Amino acid sequence: MTLIAIEWDDAAGDDGRGACRLLDQTLLPGRTTFRDIRSTDDLVTAIAELAVRGAPALGVAGAMGVVVAMDEGARSGWDEAQVQQAVDRVRHARPTAVNLAWGVDQVRPLMEQGRDAVLAAAREVARDDEAANRELSRLGADWLLERLDRPRLRVLTHCNTGSLATSAWGTALGVIRELHARDRIELVYADETRPLLQGSRLTALELASDGIPHVVQADGAAASTILRGLVDFAVVGADRIAANGDAANKIGTLGVALACADAGIPFMVAAPWSTVDLSMADGSGIEIEERSGDEVTVLNGTRLAPVDSSGFNPAFDVTPARLVDAVATERGVAEPRRGTDLTSLGR
Structure with missing residues (x-):
């Protein structure tokens, strides 16, 4: 299967920060369409609409969602409290799947080190998930x-x-x-x-x-x-x-x-x-x-x-x-x- 549910696309957008790219699963199998997520509202909506779904994928979405919140805060001039509120919105977007909150929690402690450190950790969450899936299989x-x-x-x-x-x-x-x-x-x-x-x-x-x-x-x-x-x-x-x-x-x-x-x-x-x-x-x-x-x-x-x-x-x-x-x-x-x-x- 060559379709990737979620990844960070460095080339998306025009500010050099990139975006969280989601395959819109609400349109499959008829259409293959991607959403470039650059705001907390868009990510929470995508999660609620099941454009991205599945517990492990939601874990990656949670980790990358912290980067989305940090980038949105930088563009919008948010203070630290507003950024943290945006991160909390991502963390609680779906209540049953523990992976979403887990993904946020994996990278949140790195926020003080800057968004590049958080993004690197979010990508590591995705790599670790694939390795875990292959071993458990x-x-x-x-x-x-x-x-x-x-x-x-x-x-x-x-x-x-x-x-x-x-x-x-x-x-x-x-x-x-x-x-x-x-x-x-x-x-x-x-x-x-x-x-x-x-x-x-x-x-x-x-x-x-x-x-x-x-x-x-x-x-x-x-x-x-x-x-x-x-x-x-x-x-x-x-x-x-x-x-x-x-x-x-x-x-x-x-x-x-x-x-x-x-x-x-x-x-x-x-x-x-x-x-x-x-x-x-x-x-x-x-x-x-x-x-x-x-x-x-x-x-x-x-x-x-x-x-x-x-x-x-x-x-x-x-x-x-x-x-x-x-x-x-x-x-x-x-x-x-x-x-x-x-x-x-x-x-």
């Missing part, structure tokens, strides 16, 4: 192949977790890519991921680009596909993972995990260590973002429900640790369902 693939003996595996995934959701390579889709590189993938079932269709628009685009055999299915088909014996394992990403292994991910993930538990097949969460929040003992304290109900009731400007019907649109659910067979990170694989929590990897 290798470890996750190894864990699965030790437990599944079919020559080629059938896998189900939910939402988008590839290059478009990260700085490069991917998390859950990275595991699939690693298995494909080892000639161990027979078929991928990609859930469409209502209401914004990140599975059918984005995951299918990445799978097609990589030549990985796949089909797109309605979210409501996932449990039946699993219980019919058509799937050997499921792998998903995460936006926040509590210390015990409770994992917040795109709405609909919990149903996949329940079906896997009933069918007796592995359910894996794949995410970089930056997604793990050891300050949370369990997932009960994870804030679930609720988005506009119009995303459920309206599609491409056409209303799907009666005008008197409101939409209920939680963006995430939390899968309890008792349903999570494995959490693959670059630090190793924890097995929450067997009582191994994430603190074992955090030492």
